[in-house]
Amino acid sequence: MPDLTFGKLNTALGATAFSVSGANLTIDLSLLMGESSISLTDEKLAEFITNLLDVASAAQTAFNADSANTTKLASYPTPVSGVPSFDSAAGKYYVVSTYSFDSRAPLNKAETTAVPA
Numbered sequence: 001m002p003d004l005t006f007g008k009l010n011t012a013l014g015a016t017a018f019s020v021s022g023a024n025l026t027i028d029l030s031l032l033m034g035e036s037s038i039s040l041t042d043e044k045l046a047e048f049i050t051n052l053l054d055v056a057s058a059a060q061t062a063f064n065a066d067s068a069n070t071t072k073l074a075s076y077p078t079p080v081s082g083v084p085s086f087d088s089a090a091g092k093y094y095v096v097s098t099y100s101f102d103s104r105a106p107l108n109k110a111e112t113t114a115v116p117a
Contacts, residue, residue: 002071003073003075004056004059004063004073006019006025008059008062011062012055012056012062013031013055015028016028017029029048050097050099053076053079056075060075060076075101075102076101077100079098080097080098082095082098083095
């Protein structure tokens with residue numbers, strides 16, 4: 001079953017945010033998140049995951065639009081957003097978005113080195 005590559009994520013992002021050397025994946029967060037500096041103590045995991053899933057969704061859309069790909073992906077759907085609400089303490093409007101991800105894996109995940117979506 002097909003899945004996206006890190007190269008396809010770079011294409012969808014329009015920048016080389018993902019690079020691989022051996023078993024090490026490097027993600028340039030300035031390109032993925034617009035951050036000039038990140039610390040391991042920064043509370044930005046939700047921002048990282050939502051940006052990553054947004055890029056995966058865009059890459060999936062491009063993958064599915066290519067007629068050469070006869071098997072279509074459905075693992076990275078666009079988020080479902082609610083109604084905007086006003087946070088009076090912050091003085092800003094916000095919206096809650098629900099992201100999802102679907103994958104297929106063997107019951108014993110140790111049996112595989114890659115899990116196609």
